[in-house]
Amino acid sequence: MTEPEELYESIARLKEKGVIVNTYNGTGDLFDPDNGALSDLIEYIYVWYSRNRPDWLEALYQVMTWQFETFHEGAGGYYENFYGTSPRELQVKTADYLRDNGYTEVEAQYRQGLEATVEGVFGGAASAFEEWMDGHEEAVWRFCLDVLEQHRGDWPEARKRDE
Secondary structure: OOOHHHHHHHHHHHHHHOOOOEOOOEOOOOOOOOOOHHHHHHHHHHHHOOOOOOHHHHHHHHHHHHHHHHHHOOHHHHHOOOOOOOOHHHHHHHHHHHHHOOOHHHHHHHHHHHHHHHOOOHHHHHHHHHHHHHHOHHHHHHHHHHHHHHOOOOOOOHHHOOO
């Protein structure tokens, strides 16, 4: 499995190219060796940091998962915790992290999804969330880049990953 250093190198090359990357189909260029960097990062976090993630890492994981699931099956699956990796308390914690750290564009839409599921009206609003995600890939990409750059040296040590 790819280690963080390799993932950071792939992400740096993507940033250098000036492309916008999403967690579902990367750059859209299947021949780009860095195309799957964000999906590899999701897998890495899921496998090696499955519990007790620092707030920044949890928010990064949740936002990337939210984007992936929205593109893959629709936003409803994410907010309803279909895969069991995004319980409501982590969604609320992520929304608060986004707010508290100035990621207002992403936070507004993310929180709107939380509110729609609480109100029981998500089913009809699902396409609006998917349209937002289609039009705001760059906002999510910038969020990922920013969090990764800010916390490059903050990854928990391997032996402490799940303590």
